[in-house]
Amino acid sequence: MVSWEELPLKNLTTVTEFLLLGFSNLQDLQLVLFAIFLCLYIIILCGNITIVTVILLEHSLHIPMYFFLGVLSVSETCYTFVILPKMLLNLLSVLRTISFTSCAIQMFFFLSFAINNCLLLGVMGYDRYAAICHPLRYPILMNWRACRLLAATCGLSGFLISMVGTTLVFILPFCNSNKIRHYFCDISPVIHLACGNTYINEMIIFICGVLVLVVPLIFICFSYVFIVSTILRIPSTEGKRKAFSTCASHLTVVIVHYGCASFVYLRPSSKVSSGKDQLVTVTYTIVTPLLNPMVYSLRNRDVQMAIRKEATSEVIFEHEILEILYHNHEEAWHKILV
Structure with a gap:
């Protein structure tokens, strides 16, 4: 089989399509990777659909904590749908092409749902803070109007910030090279194919990344400082254990999601490494959506x-x-x- 690195470079004045070279250096493992990623994708879909269905049908789960969990499950289902079907198709294809417009659309929706997930995790941290630190005021702080408003704000913010980021990438001219060294249209591998000076565009995107990743993470950290302080004042050991158990799964997802996303998006562009980026990106595009139903939900006693x-x-x-x-x-x- 011909290596992707040996394919002739298209001498185009304007790029009309891209080649996705993700995992192209693993020619002998294409079918194995396809089988692994297909199984993981099916598990993600089944897990998240199960969680959403159970939350909708079971009235005892109609509380803010599970409302946000259901919204997160829907968002992560859409998030994986934007990336994985095309990646699976490419693993079985000879020509892994994606049109210029399709690449822009994929980037827009990927960023939208990724940002939405980050903000939702921040909101879920606030929900745990309100429940543990202010239990008497919790019904007022997290009433259904406030929950719907917070969920809608996360979604709208995701779409608006994503529109800014995608526009900053695709207003740049693209010429000659059309080989994206990734398995989907992510910001860094695409913007490095642009002609001309990209410094201002990358700086604005970096600032947006800081706002999306660092600000909610700082908010979550402060929330957990108050949560831990409150839990330590609980006299009974069983009460402490129950309080900690409601936060453990959320913390697991937060650490994996924010840790991997920060590694990829909060670095100078000169330190980009396509091989490491692909490995880390697999973690937060596949493993994190897998963690949501398996760790955050299916191990929860109420959901079980x-x-x-x-x-x-x-x-x-x-x-x-x-x-x-x-x-x-x-x-x-x-x-x-x-």
Whole structure:
């Protein structure tokens, strides 16, 4: 098979399409990678769909904590849908092309949902702070109007900031090189293909990255300082354990998501390494959405009980249907025999 590095460079005055070279140096492992990523994608979809369905159907989970968890699950489902189907298709394709417009659209929606996820994790940190540090005022602080407003603000902010970032990349002229050394249209590998001076564009994008990543992370850290301080004042060991358990999964997702995203987006452009970036990006585009249903939700006792309840209800319902069909069938045979 011909190596992607040996493909002839297109001498174009204006680039109309890009080549996605992600994982192209692993020619012998393409089918293995396809099988692994396909299985992970199916698990992500099934896990997040299960969580959303259970939260919608189980009235005991209609509280702010699970409302934001449901919104995060929907956002991460869309987030992976923007990237993984195209990546899976490319692993089986000879020509891994993506049009200029499709690349811009992919970047826009990827950034939108990624930013939305970052902001939602910040809001979920505030929700835990309000629940643990101000339990008596919690119903007022996190009423349903406030929850919907916070969720809508996260979504709208994601789309607006993403529009700024995507515009700053694609207003630049692209000529000659069209080889993106990544498995999707991310900011750094695309902007490095642009002709001319990109310093101002990269600086504005960097500032936006700081606002999106650092500000919510600082907010989460301050929230957890107050949370830990409050938990340590709880007299009973069981009370402390329960309070910590409501925060552990959120902290796990925050550390993985913010840690990997900060490594990729909060660095000078001169220190970009496509190989390391791909590995780290896989972590927050695949592993983090996988953590949400597996760590944050399915290990949660309330969600487990709700899933069992729904499963039991389904079994009872099916049993009742079978009984009705059986009795009707028996009555029909009785009439025939008589």
